[in-house]
Amino acid sequence: EYAPEATAESIADLGAGSLRRAAVEGDVKTGSVLAGQISGMINKEQTCEEIINEIMQDAENILKGAEKWVK
Known part of the structure; x- marks a missing residue:
């Protein structure tokens, strides 16, 4: 209701x-x-387990690709 x-x-x-x-x-x-600017990047609802598994899979893929840069 407007007052x-x-x-303030x-x-x-x-x-x-x-x-x-x-x-x-x-x-x-x-x-x-509180929800900051990052909330605009949320595009799906996930459990904590799903988020952690996704992070781990992404990290594994990145590290596999890094093999060519390590001697």
Whole structure:
């Protein structure tokens, strides 16, 4: 709801503690979750296991390709 009398301080007070609720208490429904510029690069939902397996596979492929550069 629009409140023309709202000040920057009163608006900031509305979110006070919400970051703590999300980051410390794990309440992501009512807490604030920070997402930076990198969030624009997310294109699929993955489990932690899938992410780690993908990183390991990519690293293995890169290292196999590096053999030609090592004497």
